[in-house]
Amino acid sequence: MGYVFDFHDAVAYEQWFQKPHNRFISDLETRLMIDMLDPAPGDSIIDIGCGTGASLLPFIEKGLRVTGLDPSPYMLDIAAKNLGNRAELHRGLAEDLPFDDNSFNYACLATTLEFVEDPRKAIEEVCRVTKDRIFLGVLNRYAIKGVERRIKGIFIKSIYNRATFFSIWELKQIVRDVLGDVPISWRTVSHFPLIFGNISCRIERSSLIQRCPFGAFTGMVVTPVPRFRARPLPISLRAKRSIVVE
Secondary structure (H helix, E strand, O other): OOOOOOHHHHHHHHHHHHOHHHHHHHHHHHHHHHHHHOOOOOOEEEEEOOOOOOOHHHHHHOOOEEEEEEOOHHHHHHHHHHHOOOOEEEEOEOOEOOOOOOOEEEEEEEOOHHHOOOHHHHHHHHHHHEEEEEEEEEEEOOOHHHHHHHHHHHHOOOHHHHOOOEOHHHHHHHHHHHHOOOOEEEEEEOOOOOOOOHHHHHHHOOHHHHOOOOOOEEEEEEOOOOOOOOOOOOOOOOOOOOOOOO
């Protein structure tokens, strides 16, 4: 089992989210997720590692049928308080999803792969339950902020001590290993972590800036393509006896 957020982690995250600067960062990541997934109203989506449910709200507002899953009961308690009955919430692990194949149109794992025990298995599972598109959002190993978090974790106890950071190339390789040569697109945000406001938001939403591979948060959309494996079947033929008339 990977790292499961305890009571103190859940409370700390909810307090972190209330700060304007952190909410701005979260809004950038959520907007990127929605823009890249481009979900249709009425379709279904699952957020694996939904935490306190903050990323579920935009999907609810867009008219999707929303399901959230998280291994932490404390995170789910806060999510239930924040969302009421507007989303289905389940407790479970990303590597063992309690859903049938092709249960959802879309899925997202935003800042989830960092804390699971087996990222490859988690990606295999999300591909199993999703029909259309998958969003993978991860902390960028090669971003300045990512390096800063890892160095800071050497000296100060932090949740990031428990996290595994990914580069764009590492994440793409895992997806290719699981699914083969499927369509993949990526973007990054949070290039300017020390400022926020309308000007910064416009810069961050620039397609040119988002193609820079060094933003603190990487968003990747994967389109699963069904693969079929053919195997030869033995064919038995019964020869007809020919009758010779003399």
